[in-house]
Amino acid sequence: MNANLVLFSSIWVLPLLMSLVLGVVRSEKVARGLAVATAATVLFLSSWALAKDVVTHTFSRTEAMWAPTLLGIRYHLGIDGLSAVVLPVAAVVVLAVLCASPRKVLTNSLCRQILLTESLLLGVLLSLDLSILTLFWITSLWPLFRELRKRKEYGAARMMGLMGGLSSLPMVILLVLLWVQKAKTGAASETPFDLAALAQRQLADPLPDVLGGLVIAGALIRMGSFPFHLWFLSLSERAPTPLTLTAFATPLGLFVMTRIPMPLFPGLFVRAVPLLLWLGLISATYGAALALVQTDLRRLLGYFWMSQQGFLLAGIAALNAPGVSGALIHALGTVVVRTGLALLIGSILLRAGTTDMRRLGGLVRTAPQMAAGFLLLSVAAVGAPATLGFVSEDLLTQGLLEHHEIAALVVLLTTALNGIVLFQAFSRVFLGEAVATFSRPHAFLDLLPRERFVAVALFGMLLVGGLVPAPLLAVRTSVVEALHAIDKEKSPIDNLHGTPAHSDSRSSDVDHDQVKQRAAASTHTGHS
Amino acid sequence: MTTSQALWSFAALSPAWPAAGALLVGGLSLVCKKTEEKHVVWISQTALWLLLLSVLVGSGLWFFEGGKPVDLRVLDLYQSGDYSLTLRLYFDFASVPISVVAAVLILATSRFAERYLHREAGFLRFFALMLTFAAGVMMLLLGGSFDLLLAGWEVVGWTSVLLVGFFHERTGPVRAASRVLVTYRLCDVGLLVGAVALHGAMHSTEYLDVMPHLAAFSSHSRILFIGLAFLVAAMGKSAQFPVGGWLPRAMEGPTASSAVFYGGLSVHMGIYLLIRAEPLLQQSVLLQAAVVVVGGTTAVMAGLSGQVCADAKTNLAYATISQVGLMFVEVGLGFPKLALLHLVTHSVLRYYQFLRTPSTLQDALLRRQAGIAPELESRTFLGSGFLYRLAIERFAVDSSLDRWIARPVLSLAKTIEAYETRLGAFLSGSQGSQDDNQEQTR
Numbered sequence: 004m005n006a007n008l009v010l011f012s013s014i015w016v017l018p019l020l021m022s023l024v025l026g027v028v029r030s031e032k033v034a035r036g037l038a039v040a041t042a043a044t045v046l047f048l049s050s051w052a053l054a055k056d057v058v059t060h061t062f063s064r065t066e067a068m069w070a071p072t073l074l075g076i077r078y079h080l081g082i083d084g085l086s087a088v089v090l091p092v093a094a095v096v097v098l099a100v101l102c103a104s105p106r107k108v109l110t111n112s113l114c115r116q117i118l119l120t121e122s123l124l125l126g127v128l129l130s131l132d133l134s135i136l137t138l139f140w141i142t143s144l145w146p147l148f149r150e151l152r153k154r155k156e157y158g159a160a161r162m163m164g165l166m167g168g169l170s171s172l173p174m175v176i177l178l179v180l181l182w183v184q185k186a187k188t189g190a191a192s193e194t195p196f197d198l199a200a201l202a203q204r205q206l207a208d209p210l211p212d213v214l215g216g217l218v219i220a221g222a223l224i225r226m227g228s229f230p231f232h233l234w235f236l237s238l239s240e241r242a243p244t245p246l247t248l249t250a251f252a253t254p255l256g257l258f259v260m261t262r263i264p265m266p267l268f269p270g271l272f273v274r275a276v277p278l279l280l281w282l283g284l285i286s287a288t289y290g291a292a293l294a295l296v297q298t299d300l301r302r303l304l305g306y307f308w309m310s311q312q313g314f315l316l317a318g319i320a321a322l323n324a325p326g327v328s329g330a331l332i333h334a335l336g337t338v339v340v341r342t343g344l345a346l347l348i349g350s351i352l353l354r355a356g357t358t359d360m361r362r363l364g365g366l367v368r369t370a371p372q373m374a375a376g377f378l379l380l381s382v383a384a385v386g387a388p389a390t391l392g393f394v395s396e397d398l399l400t401q402g403l404l405e406h407h408e409i410a411a412l413v414v415l416l417t418t419a420l421n422g423i424v425l426f427q428a429f430s431r432v433f434l435g436e437a438v439a440t441f442s443r444p445h446a447f448l449d450l451l452p453r454e455r456f457v458a459v460a461l462f463g464m465l466l467v468g469g470l471v472p473a474p475l476l477a478v479r480t481s482v483v484e485a486l487h488a489i490d491k492e493k494s495p496i497d498n499l500h501g502t503p504a505h506s507d508s509r510s511s512d513v514d515h516d517q518v519k520q521r522a523a524a525s526t527h528t529g530h531s
Numbered sequence: 532m533t534t535s536q537a538l539w540s541f542a543a544l545s546p547a548w549p550a551a552g553a554l555l556v557g558g559l560s561l562v563c564k565k566t567e568e569k570h571v572v573w574i575s576q577t578a579l580w581l582l583l584l585s586v587l588v589g590s591g592l593w594f595f596e597g598g599k600p601v602d603l604r605v606l607d608l609y610q611s612g613d614y615s616l617t618l619r620l621y622f623d624f625a626s627v628p629i630s631v632v633a634a635v636l637i638l639a640t641s642r643f644a645e646r647y648l649h650r651e652a653g654f655l656r657f658f659a660l661m662l663t664f665a666a667g668v669m670m671l672l673l674g675g676s677f678d679l680l681l682a683g684w685e686v687v688g689w690t691s692v693l694l695v696g697f698f699h700e701r702t703g704p705v706r707a708a709s710r711v712l713v714t715y716r717l718c719d720v721g722l723l724v725g726a727v728a729l730h731g732a733m734h735s736t737e738y739l740d741v742m743p744h745l746a747a748f749s750s751h752s753r754i755l756f757i758g759l760a761f762l763v764a765a766m767g768k769s770a771q772f773p774v775g776g777w778l779p780r781a782m783e784g785p786t787a788s789s790a791v792f793y794g795g796l797s798v799h800m801g802i803y804l805l806i807r808a809e810p811l812l813q814q815s816v817l818l819q820a821a822v823v824v825v826g827g828t829t830a831v832m833a834g835l836s837g838q839v840c841a842d843a844k845t846n847l848a849y850a851t852i853s854q855v856g857l858m859f860v861e862v863g864l865g866f867p868k869l870a871l872l873h874l875v876t877h878s879v880l881r882y883y884q885f886l887r888t889p890s891t892l893q894d895a896l897l898r899r900q901a902g903i904a905p906e907l908e909s910r911t912f913l914g915s916g917f918l919y920r921l922a923i924e925r926f927a928v929d930s931s932l933d934r935w936i937a938r939p940v941l942s943l944a945k946t947i948e949a950y951e952t953r954l955g956a957f958l959s960g961s962q963g964s965q966d967d968n969q970e971q972t973r
Binding site for chain 1: 614678682683685693701713716717720724728731940943948951955
């Protein structure tokens, strides 16, 4: 148990410490080197945690806590099937950002902010205590906010403060309410903020639904779903790409959605499903349609991202195995795609001084590798066969079709639109006649070795995931099958507690078997 | 392992050879600073010969084992809930002849392009794309389920788009590629919807599971829905009315790829899909009627448009469209085997015509200069009236689609975008977008 505590703690403490150390490092080169080394170590540690989880617990939850409680707060960390995979992906994003971002942009102070953000994000993923989770959730926005103020982007900072505050407020209210409850009941609940205990307890003593609704809204804001997407757009345009990627590429909104409202407000969550589904579909279509008419690459990527978030939301709202696993895998694939594309766009910005597509064109002549990277990532983003996107979109559509045929149709049409959007962006920027309206067109360099390495590695991840998707699905199996059980049984409140994230591994195995039997039975009837 | 099993395993590698070739060629460009043409050619030829051999072995085994459909289960890809995807190959009366023809045509193209594209800047790119295309076509033709057909279909679509835009320095090819992409992406939704809906209804999309049970399937509206979805996909890929405007534009690509895509293989894949879905068509007269009407209309319109074409390649493109339209009619009337025969013969002939066109014109010119051949006259039976006008305007199909569908969608999006920008400016308390140059430091 202690070994786990050390492992989990070091995953989030290490980048935090290093961000402090970088404060006293003078040389930018040394600072970058240290930051990359830290990110690589964190990736190693989180992959190790994943591997350990796979080998010893087969994707059920591994916990670690430090016994003392203070004001009911307990240092309680853990990983389960869901967070075990998101952790290394978050670490990959940071490593890619640190390796491939332009050196000119990656100053000492920005490296510090990136590591700080990484530490806080990983903290959110690891926490099993609501109070600690909320603390990480709120503070993880702080470095980016401060950076915006420092760069005198007051408008973007204002919008970020507003939306970030709105997304955090419900959780703070929830904490206060729980603390008041604890004060009333006294010693009966030593640890009022423990998520597993909360999920058990709310059966007897449900929390007010209004609060659940607010927490869902908070998660939606953090996902940048319609109608809360404007702050993401302003950030993708105004904030430094490396830091925005670190802070927002990880599907944190989705993660918190499955970690707080799903188990704590199961009844409400099931009732909110139609709303979430439609919000998801609107986000997906709206983002894709507006991306069609963008002239700036960064805004285009922002709308594309919004559209992808819509898919995730719709998939989760399908509440069945293929839908949810499709959404979760799509979340991972989208993170990788977005990181790759945003880094390439960052390189274009630095070389050409603009990301306005009207002022770019014919770049393939001087930068063929950059063009190939952009194209391959775009193709992977819209579900080309043999990439992860194909698997996730296939599953997502299957999941949606089980209950909502129109929804499946909308998702497919939107995917088609997204493909058009990305290809048109590609052809406007890289193909056609060379446009020399940006500064120094002849000095436009192709990818540097480190940028190429990152682009190839990211595409390689998508390719491997697409060719051998079974392990990824297995990682999700525990979460997914339990959710499947909710849907089949039509008695959400009882079954949500079968979610392995909040119960022991045995109950998840039971769910798993039941679901498999049921699936076999339904297949059988389908054929006969 | 018996000899037969070993041979079947070899046959199962058909899509793998070109895929491996494409990866090798792609990898070569990453590793080497300057790649030699001969290495690229060697890899491609080896991969394509192996492909041909695999397909021939599979076809031979299929033939000697009595010509019954053979279903090869290769690999379980993934499974979630009651949904799973298995890699399986399917040899039957439809897939065997087309895949043999496909393997031969692609190999021939590679031989042709070796000289044709010699010292062209995109030499390596062409071969990488063609090998990817070959892998996609094989997956499309030999895949044992609609899901695998879909995977191959997508690969064929992407490579097709990229080859149309092969000469990317000019605006024309790039624009044509965009047009192809838009048509493909939107029509492919039909195949996706159809496959997914089929799975919803039958819990499988594998031919062996689905087709024999279709007769017992009661819901007529569901069959109609799935069938129409497949029809939309087939219309896109086979350039049928009203979404066929991309094919004449696609002639911007290199001759070699135009021949194999739009004369030989890609354009016929819609027919292949309909032949696969034939048991479905038989369940609904309405569906059959729809297929016949689409094919018939296209055949007539393309035939008339072809009459007034000034250049040979466009003329060939319209001729192809009208023949494929006739194949639609054949499938719709319930003669899939006739359509299959038509498909195979047409693709070989048209492929040859496409390859020969540039040199035929040159030959004709030379002969005329030498006084051997008489001056060419332009002849059309359309006269100069209303019909001629319609034909030369290509029946205004594309412009109507642009005007009534594309433009309203774009202008709506632009309006919303303008409001969003204002709202964003309001929320952040700024005056909207600022000068780009400010951002140079980021």
